[in-house]
């Protein structure tokens with residue numbers, strides 16, 4: 001029970017500090033982790049060491065000095081350019097640092113410095129890189145999915161030992177965490193194997209199955225089920241938009257091609273256009289056979305964290 005007293009003491013200590021001062025600290029803390037999230041997004045898909053290799057410019061490979069590596073400020077002072085080679089630093093770095101700072105601040109406003117705050121921040125540090133990496137590279141690194149599941153279990157065990165008060169859906173005990181993992185495996189594992197069996201191809205990557213266990217480990221069974229349902233809904237809505245957009249793009253190409261025919265241009269020129277069209281549509285097909293589902297899972301998980309109680313009340317309340 002000693003650990004519990006220390007934790008309660010810490011919570012009391014933080015609740016006595018001026019909230020504006022503490023909120024500013026939390027924002028800085030979030031921006032620093034945003035910087036770390038940028039490192040994860042860049043390095044994990046390339047399998048570069050995250051911890052021991054110091055920061056470097058991906059264009060000129062020069063090591064980045066600490067005063068050029070201060071979140072948000074350095075980007076503004078360096079005017080978005082590398083100090084050595086003047087190559088632009090992608091604006092996404094600044095956006096992710098700001099977004100992380102404001103998100104952490106939001107968690108603090110909602111829950112104060114509590115166990116909930118701590119767990120939300122950790123899930124944020126795992127899920128934001130999953131969203132971006134899956135969008136960019138169509139993979140979910142094991143460090144995030146398997147690592148995240150293990151972390152979720154550890155948090156659950158700590159919860160059992162210390163007995164924190166629950167304020168949000170994300171602070172669960174060890175058994176909830178295990179059930180969540182089982183639910184994730186059951187739903188996503190069966191989609192994976194069924195589509196292999198029926199369609200002879202992966203309807204979903206193994207990375208998605210692993211990440212489903214991460215969501216289960218953090219959210220527990222019921223909120224995880226709602227997160228998965230939402231991810232399918234988000235996926236189909238956005239999927240329809242993407243398909244319509246692609247059709248429109250191809251339609252424009254075909255129209256342009258038929259216009260050229262009217263002007264009776266040289267055959268070589270025409271065949272090169274036809275070839276580029278066929279080649280591109282093949283590329284499109286290749287790309288579309290690997291759907292990045294991770295981003296929808298991340299969106300589903302966050303909606304469930306904040307709104308699953310609402311959603312359950314709304315539907316169950318409607319039935320009764």
Ligand SMILES: [Zn+2]
Nearest residue numbers: 057060082085
């Ligand atoms: Zn550089």
